[in-house]
Structures are given as C-alpha cells and as structure tokens.
Amino acid sequence: MTKPRSRRGGGRPTIADVARKAGVGAITVSRALREPGRVSEDLRRQIRAAVDELGYVPDPNARALASARAEVFGVLVPSLTNNVFAEVVRGIYDSLSDSPFRIQIGNTHYSGLEEERLLQVFGSQRPAALIVAGIDQTPSARRLLENAGCPVVQVMETGPDPVDMMVGFSHFDGGRTAAEHLLQAGYRKIGFIGARMDPRSQRRLAGYRAAMEAAGLFDARLVTTTPVPSSVTLGRELFRDALAKMPTLDGVFCNNDDIALGVLFECHRASIDVPKQIGIVGFNDLDMMQVSFPSITSVRTHRYEIGTRAVAMALSAIAGNRPEQRIVDLGFELMRRESTGR
C-alpha cells in the first residue's frame, strides 16, 4: 500500500529527497542553495554531495510560487531582427548568463498596445526586473511599469522622466550631430531619409531639423520618410524619391545604416560620386559601414553597453542599492569616413 512516488511530478528528485539523503531538514537544503553563508561548512558539503548524487535541480516554478518572485528578467523590444535591438539583447544575455536569472523577451512590433499586453503577461509572473525599449509608453503601460513592484530600466534613450531608471543616449543630439557634420563638410542641400519613423527616428529627424534651421537651410522637401519598416532596398527607393523631389540634393543623413547602404548602392548604380556629389551619413555604425566602398560616416551608438549597463543597474537595485544615478547617458560617437570626405 505504498503511496506512489508522486501523482504528477515526473518523479524527479525534490528538495525533500535531497534533505532525506543528506540527513537534514528541507529548509536547510533550501538555504544551502540560496544563502550558503548561513549554513555550516559541514552540512553544505553533505548537501552538495546529495544534490550531485541525485541530480537535483530546483523547480523554478515552485520557487517562484513560494517566494512570490520569479527569477526572470522581462525584456520588451520593438523588433527581434533589427540589429540594434539584437545587440542590446545580446548585452543583456551576456550579463545575465552567470546569474540565476532567466530572460523572457517580448516583441512589441513597435506597438504601444502590444507593449501593454505583454506588460500584463510579464507582470503576472512577478519578474525580478523589467527592461523596456524606449520612453514613449502609453499611459496605461506606464502605470503597469510603475506598479510592477520591481526595478524597471528604460533603454535606448534618455529623457526627463524615468519610470525608474534609464540607460541610453539622446537621439535628438545624434541627429543634430550628423547634420552639423555634413554642414561643416560643406554640404548644403542635405536631405533626411528615414523609414519606420518610430519615436527615436522622429527625434533624430528633429535634431537634423534643428541643425538645418540653425544654418538657415531647412526645407520640408528635403525630408523623405515612410512608416514602412527599414531595409536596404527601401533605402535605395527612398533615395530615388528624394532625388526626384529635389535633384540638387548634395547630402543625406540616413535614419539608419541600412538606409545608408541602400543610398550608397543607388549612387553606384546611377554613377553618382560619393562623396563628391553626395555626402552620406548613417546611424548606428554597423560593422559594414567601415568596409563599404567608400566607407560610410555614421553615428556610432553603444548598443551592447546599453544592455550590459541596464542589467548592472537592475541587479544592483535588486540587491537593494538604488543607484546614485538614475539616468545614464552613454552618448554616441561620430565616425568620420570617406562618404563625407569632400
């Protein structure tokens, strides 16, 4: 009449099995695993031996239920394929790989509503921390973040009013710097070409516009944008549109490097000399920018570092150390190359 080992669990060893084998209480095993310092050397050794022998792995679900806190970082990004976010995510993964924290990524597809939905889903798990891209949450998404009951890091941008913490840089300044560089290099009819036009792209456009207005050279016809997702192909097409609209164009600030590459290829194809006839500046500084012919000037952003820094801040907040600096500006760097070397 022995009770079967377990009604449902797949018969995997539990903390009670380890405790029995090590001759201690279950709670001591739990402590030995989570706060080794609070268990004596002797027992710790016995427990480790029992764990190894049984191949015990704690059940994260039971752990989360009992402690009302899951060892999960929730990460919300607008795109998985955009290299920019992929780099941030990679930074997050690398920083968390030696920690007990798991990572759960949500893809918002650049939609505020989808972001709300995912925040709801993520929140139901009581994550240890949340990392979200951008600062333009809907009011209700913002409320969810404020009530998440865990550290929150907004990444990619800086802004005046963080939910909790922030790591990023000023896209406005990035756009302005790019435009000013073209102006200094002697270009005058400088276009802006942008796809997707999410809030960050909008702010880069605003920075470009500020620089152009300051130089007395802004003209609405210089701006060519589309809500369509960015691609190299699209860069080529938009550049053609821009040129059709404004044949005297002598420079372009591209919303991102894919667009810039598309512009460069179209210049090759149409035998437009870069940088003599057209100067090109990209944004993000992907690897290929330095190899292309001619190499392309771009605004380098520190995407991987944004990820690692965000994790570092969240981790220290979890440990109880609120950071002295809630807003971290990692800046950017203008990489001058052949494409603007007139």
Place this chain on the structure above:
Amino acid sequence: MTKPRSRRGGGRPTIADVARKAGVGAITVSRALREPGRVSEDLRRQIRAAVDELGYVPDPNARALASARAEVFGVLVPSLTNNVFAEVVRGIYDSLSDSPFRIQIGNTHYSGLEEERLLQVFGSQRPAALIVAGIDQTPSARRLLENAGCPVVQVMETGPDPVDMMVGFSHFDGGRTAAEHLLQAGYRKIGFIGARMDPRSQRRLAGYRAAMEAAGLFDARLVTTTPVPSSVTLGRELFRDALAKMPTLDGVFCNNDDIALGVLFECHRASIDVPKQIGIVGFNDLDMMQVSFPSITSVRTHRYEIGTRAVAMALSAIAGNRPEQRIVDLGFELMRRESTGR
C-alpha cells in the same frame, strides 16, 4: 482577528476571489479559463464578469507547479545577432503571439557545453516544447532532449536521425548548388570563403567540395576559412587572403552574405570587375543582396518559415497529433543575380 489577506502574495486577486465573486467553485473558474467548452454558458458569463471586475490574471507559476507543465517554449539558438537566427526566432514569436505560450530563448554561443547547461536549466521548468538549432548536439545534450518529456523540434537543418521532429534544409545541397552554379556560369578557380565554420558551414563547404571534385577542379588552396565570427569586415580580409594565396581566383562561394558583401566591397576597392573577373555567390539571401551593385547571387533560405513551421509542428504534437512527417525539408532557392552573370 481577521487573518490578513495574504502573508506574501502582493494582494492580487486569486482564483478563489473570482470563484467567490462568481458564486462558483474555484475549479470551475479554472475550467472556464482553460476549457470553456466544459462549463455552461451561464457560469462562463458570470465568471468572465468576475474576472474582468477583479482584473484577475492567472499566476503562471502556480499553474505550472500544479499541472507540472509550464506554458513555455524553450528556444536554443547559437547567436542572437546573426540575422539568420533572428529571423527564425521572429517566426517563432509571430506564430506564438496569440497562444498562451511564453517563449524563453537561450543563447548557446555556438557551444555544445553551453547548450547542455541551458537544456538543464530549461528542462527544470518542464517546458511545453523545445526548439533547438542544429543537429549536432553532444551525446548528453541529446539525452536531455530525449528525456525532456515534451515535443522537440530541431531546426535549420535536416538529418537522418531526429530526436523527435526536424525542420530545415540540406546545407550540403545548398553549398553544392552554389558551386555548381558558378561552374555552369563558366568560373573555374572557385574559392570558398567562410567564417565561424559551425557544423552548418562545414556542410556547405562539403557540398562545395563535392561539386568541385566532381568537376575535377578542387584544390585545397581554394578554401579559406577561420573560426572567427563572421562579419563584413572579415569577408574583406579573408578575400584578400584568398587572393594572395591564389591570384588566379575567378569566383568565390561565400559562406554567408556578410562575407559576400565584404568581398564585393574589396572588389570595388581593388577595381576588380564583378562579375567579369570574379563571380560571387552568397548564402541566405539577405535583403541587401538584391540591392547591391552589382546585385549578388545568393542561396535563399526560408528562415522565417522554419520558425513558423517548427511552432506549428510542436503545437500539433502538444495537441496530441503526432505529425505524419517528422522531417520537413523546406529547401532553398538559388537567386541568380548580376554577380555571377558573366
């Protein structure tokens, strides 16, 4: 002397609160949420009203603990930034966005040991399904997959001996097709340039080699590889190496499109005519291949579909329908473009 609402839980509504409000048993609420068909129309309405009013969201951790099954898809990929895997992951996300399943991605960094470790971690959660890239698991990783107790889909490649299910294509055939195309186009001294050289790259190389040997044109000096991660910059450097080693080179099959782009740029820089002096074939067919100047011939792979198909198979296995076809070959498509149009 009223007991406090709860010792730990943040005071969020539980299934018992909903049951009380709706005047039914907790189990009926649980059923109404998971198998609505088994609860009468009337109660379902009452329950839905109570859920909405209280803002009840089920706790996935409690659910996982009680049912010994987490609504999680574990996904293991070797890289997060490599566009190839990002596309697969995007397909997985899109296919799962309307389901209750969450996704947990693990980054193996092309390491079998890391894959084992992540499998151990993922397994401890009792995931609903596992999707892993590649077919070259270590013996112990393979054992973990076999004992995972859930559907397993190996993606990116096909092979003779699936753990459970497989979706992908033959990299060997892809490599052979690329080389044969160059041969047919009249190129003779066709090099292979590859970075990273993971098992899939090795098989593409093997396919290339088979085609070259069949034509009696294989020469070990035609092959230039490195274990270093792939990049456009690296493509340029490897091409220079290849050319230094074999100045009469008249074609290259590049392990991937980044390398191919690097080769193209170096050709521009060194005034090597493409396709007259050198023919170039890439692999994967990223968007930029069709826009570059000249456009680059590439082997198109169906990465997004691999992701969606893997999810579809896993979902149907979860529903109890073992697929008639355990190995799905999605093939590839040679996209002929200017870079091989001699």
Place this chain on the structure above:
DNA sequence: CATGCAAATGGTAGCGCTACCATCTCGGGC
C-alpha cells in the same frame, strides 16, 4: 420505474518550494 450514463460542478489534496517562527546550542559577560 429502476438503471445507466454523460454532462456539469465541486471538494480535497497536493505540486515543490520558502516565509515565518520556533528551538537548540554555544560562548561571553556579569
């Protein structure tokens, strides 16, 4: 009219872990 059976609902007993609160031991201070 008893019987059987399916459909609808509920009670009980955990799932595997940890928070909370003992209990016990030991050494130092008086």
Place this chain on the structure above:
DNA sequence: GCCCGAGATGGTAGCGCTACCATTTGCATG
C-alpha cells in the same frame, strides 16, 4: 554558575493553482 544573544537548524503552513475523484442532475434506455 546563570543569563542572554547570536548563529545554526528545523517544523509548519501556506504560495495559487489543478489532477483526481466524487457528487449531482437530467434524460434516454430497457
């Protein structure tokens, strides 16, 4: 020698949910 507090360990009682096994009801069947 006694008291006290710190450190180490353990027992109990859940966390919020669902598997399992009733129980109830309604209705077709013989």
